[in-house]
Amino acid sequence: MTGLPILEISNLTKSYGAVKAVDDVSIHVERGEIAGLIGPNGSGKSTFFDCSTGLAKPDSGKVRLDGQDITGWTLNRIAREGRMLRSFQKTVVFKSLDVEENLIIAGQMFSFPWLFSTFGIGKLSRSRVSGLRERAQDLIRMAGLWDVRKQPAGNLSGGQQKLIQFASMLMPEPKLILLDEPMAGINPKIIERVVETILYANKSLGVSFLIIEHNIDVVTSICRRVIVLDQGRKLAEGLPQEIINDQRVREAYLGG
Numbered sequence: 096m097t098g099l100p101i102l103e104i105s106n107l108t109k110s111y112g113a114v115k116a117v118d119d120v121s122i123h124v125e126r127g128e129i130a131g132l133i134g135p136n137g138s139g140k141s142t143f144f145d146c147s148t149g150l151a152k153p154d155s156g157k158v159r160l161d162g163q164d165i166t167g168w169t170l171n172r173i174a175r176e177g178r179m180l181r182s183f184q185k186t187v188v189f190k191s192l193d194v195e196e197n198l199i200i201a202g203q204m205f206s207f208p209w210l211f212s213t214f215g216i217g218k219l220s221r222s223r224v225s226g227l228r229e230r231a232q233d234l235i236r237m238a239g240l241w242d243v244r245k246q247p248a249g250n251l252s253g254g255q256q257k258l259i260q261f262a263s264m265l266m267p268e269p270k271l272i273l274l275d276e277p278m279a280g281i282n283p284k285i286i287e288r289v290v291e292t293i294l295y296a297n298k299s300l301g302v303s304f305l306i307i308e309h310n311i312d313v314v315t316s317i318c319r320r321v322i323v324l325d326q327g328r329k330l331a332e333g334l335p336q337e338i339i340n341d342q343r344v345r346e347a348y349l350g351g
């Protein structure tokens with residue numbers, strides 16, 4: 096992992112009234128890396144994501160994606176032009192559409208946003224859908240959802256819906272994904288599957304990741320480097336093993 100970082104954020108600051116949610120934080124994500132962002136509740140992790148992905152405007156600081164200054168770009172522009180996507184803590188799927196349709200729609204929204212319907216009749220529409228369907232089916236197999244691919248997403252478990260959401264994010268071939276607590280509220284079997292899917296996307300599809308996660312076992316097993324926030328400031332940064340042995344991190348977050 097050499098060369099320019101895929102994501103470089105410098106001196107990011109964001110206040111809400113008197114609360115300094117993020118206070119002069121600088122971090123980077125190397126190309127091809129899975130990095131973790133951890134810290135206690137209210138330490139500024141989601142605000143940091145919001146300001147990095149165009150959802151909130153930072154008070155100051157710079158965001159560079161692949162060497163390009165994207166500070167001030169909207170969430171949409173960052174997703175489409177920058178190919179940096181983010182997830183939210185709440186899972187969002189099209190509940191009445193089946194798994195395969197969910198993924199095809201996700202690909203459609205990015206590749207052909209000017210066309211109203213993916214599933215409309217017509218030759219162009221059919222060839223467009225067949226390309227998207229092929230990619231969708233590869234991702235569905237990889238996410239372990241093959242047997243339920245024709246079921247409405249709303250009939251599946253919360254964990255399976257998370258997998259659908261994650262696989263949908265891979266449809267537009269992103270360079271970098273920011274995941275906000277991907278393991279929250281899902282059972283250990285699905286956690287294993289989400290981990291495998293992240294590792295597949297990283298190794299086989301070349302997607303870099305920055306992941307907010309409270310499950311420390313997951314963080315230490317998949318992240319190459321971990322950054323710790325506390326009260327809006329960067330408390331520590333290093334290899335997972337260094338981080339879990341760091342006394343400051345233990346006191347602020349890991350429980351002494």
Ligand SMILES: Nc1ncnc2c1ncn2[C@@H]1O[C@H](COP(=O)(O)OP(=O)(O)OP(=O)(O)O)[C@@H](O)[C@H]1O
Binds near residue numbers: 116137143
């Ligand atoms: N929209 C907002 N308006 C006012 N205060 C906010 C807003 N968003 C966040 N905050 C405050 O900013 C601080 C950081 O919150 P943030 O949600 O970024 O932390 P977090 O580390 O993501 O927490 P958690 O792990 O609970 O999701 C908190 O004090 C929070 O109350």
